[in-house]
Amino acid sequence: MINYKTVLQGSYYTAIDENQVGHQANSLVCINDEGTIARIVLAGDDDYQVIVNDAKQQGTLVSLSDDQVLLPGFIDLHVHAPQWPNSGLALDRPLYEWLEEYTFPLEAKFKEAKYAHLVYDNLVETLLANGTTTALYFGSVDNTGNLELVKSCLAHQKRGFVGKVVMDNPEQTPAYYRDESATAALNETENFIHEVATLNENQTIPVTPVITPRFLPSCTDDVLAGLGKLAAKYDLPIQSHCSESDWENGYALTTHGKRDATVLDEFGLLTDKSVMAHGTLLNGEDIQRFKDRGVGIAHCPISNVYFGNAVLPAKKLLSENVKVGMGTDISGGYDPSVYQNIRQAIMSSRLLNDGVDSEITPDLRGKHDAAITAKNAFYMATVGGAKSLNLATGQIKEGYIADLQIVHAKYPTFGQQVPEDTFEKLMYQTTVSEIDHVMTQGVFVK
Numbered sequence: 089m090i091n092y093k094t095v096l097q098g099s100y101y102t103a104i105d106e107n108q109v110g111h112q113a114n115s116l117v118c119i120n121d122e123g124t125i126a127r128i129v130l131a132g133d134d135d136y137q138v139i140v141n142d143a144k145q146q147g148t149l150v151s152l153s154d155d156q157v158l159l160p161g162f163i164d165l166h167v168h169a170p171q172w173p174n175s176g177l178a179l180d181r182p183l184y185e186w187l188e189e190y191t192f193p194l195e196a197k198f199k200e201a202k203y204a205h206l207v208y209d210n211l212v213e214t215l216l217a218n219g220t221t222t223a224l225y226f227g228s229v230d231n232t233g234n235l236e237l238v239k240s241c242l243a244h245q246k247r248g249f250v251g252k253v254v255m256d257n258p259e260q261t262p263a264y265y266r267d268e269s270a271t272a273a274l275n276e277t278e279n280f281i282h283e284v285a286t287l288n289e290n291q292t293i294p295v296t297p298v299i300t301p302r303f304l305p306s307c308t309d310d311v312l313a314g315l316g317k318l319a320a321k322y323d324l325p326i327q328s329h330c331s332e333s334d335w336e337n338g339y340a341l342t343t344h345g346k347r348d349a350t351v352l353d354e355f356g357l358l359t360d361k362s363v364m365a366h367g368t369l370l371n372g373e374d375i376q377r378f379k380d381r382g383v384g385i386a387h388c389p390i391s392n393v394y395f396g397n398a399v400l401p402a403k404k405l406l407s408e409n410v411k412v413g414m415g416t417d418i419s420g421g422y423d424p425s426v427y428q429n430i431r432q433a434i435m436s437s438r439l440l441n442d443g444v445d446s447e448i449t450p451d452l453r454g455k456h457d458a459a460i461t462a463k464n465a466f467y468m469a470t471v472g473g474a475k476s477l478n479l480a481t482g483q484i485k486e487g488y489i490a491d492l493q494i495v496h497a498k499y500p501t502f503g504q505q506v507p508e509d510t511f512e513k514l515m516y517q518t519t520v521s522e523i524d525h526v527m528t529q530g531v532f533v534k
């Protein structure tokens with residue numbers, strides 16, 4: 089008799105590749121003590137009933153109801169944790185104004201531990217409730233707040249990647265909210281790495297510290313060079329924004345005479361552990377550079393509508409095997425749900441495909457073959473995110489970590505429905521209320 093920690097009985101969907109989603113009905117997903125999917129037993133397998141009986145006897149069987157399905161947990165590649173209180177605010181402002189008037193004043197408040205704890209605990213819980221089992225976070229400049237975010241991830245058993253935001257360029261940052269100098273920023277980043285290591289002791293899901301230059305405009309060359317060295321020294325992930333808007337794209341060209349992807353690369357900040365947010369204005373050369381280096385893109389379709397100045401050509405990137413995952417970009421994006429971003433990714437791609445200006449003739453109005461499907465978007469929210477963070481999650485597969493969600497359909501089906509229809513409806517209609525349970529590393533956290 090094999091003792092599994094939990095045996096989940098029911099049907100599941102998991103991405104096979106960017107175009108295909110696999111489905112199994114009434115299978116057994118057997119999770120071991122380490123929180124890994126040790127075995128998947130299909131309905132027709134010889135020992136199916138034996139395993140069900142054993143699990144029943146040991147009290148480890150969890151049977152999904154007929155209207156429930158199992159999905160991999162989602163991976164959110166771009167969250168500004170301290171912006172959570174501003175979610176849904178000031179989205180009519182241009183990026184530069186939005187930063188100066190709304191975002192920087194709020195982020196500066198996170199030097200106070202009590203406030204940080206209040207906001208971060210709520211954010212982490214909210215993301216989990218929405219089916220997001222892993223998130224890549226920008227913290228703020230101050231480590232007091234950043235360590236509260238780490239503690240919230242650990243307390244809620246959420247897979248977290250957290251970065252101390254670096255911004256030391258006096259010309260592009262307010263005096264009340266910036267690193268004192270390049271040296272101070274690098275010291276604080278290194279302190280953060282060590283303090284996270286201490287908090288991680290004896291934890292099941294350790295938090296990963298992330299090298300986090302905010303973006304090119306807010307950083308000096310000295311700090312970028314130092315951060316590149318720290319990333320190499322500690323072998324850590326890197327996150328930043330790249331070619332997000334015309335303003336940001338233009339800034340790099342004006343000040344450095346180069347594209348921002350080129351500058352980041354020259355400082356050692358584009359590696360196979362890098363995740364760059366947005367990328368709506370990346371050109372062919374940048375994309376080739378991302379491919380060569382193994383850089384992931386955080387596709388933030390809601391935020392891009394407000395600040396991106398263009399639609400990310402997700403279909404093209406997926407077909408060229410560039411790593412692309414999904415990001416909510418709280419609070420450039422107004423919604424903490426990856427489902428909502430899946431839907432916006434599909435809708436935005438339709439607009440890119442068809443074009444939007446009725447005065448242009450249909451043959452010239454859009455970009456052919458740019459539309460993505462629900463399957464493409466689901467792939468980004470699961471496998472694309474996992475690949476970008478080099479994690480063995482995002483799939484229901486033997487040997488993968490059991491980060492999962494159990495959801496049910498929002499509306500009745502009024503008769504039989506094929507599995508493909510069920511899947512599409514789930515992608516389009518699921519809200520937080522239909523997410524019944526969430527599991528990280530084999531433990532139920534919702």
Ligand SMILES: [Zn+2]
Nearest residue numbers: 168329365417
């Ligand atoms: Zn961002």
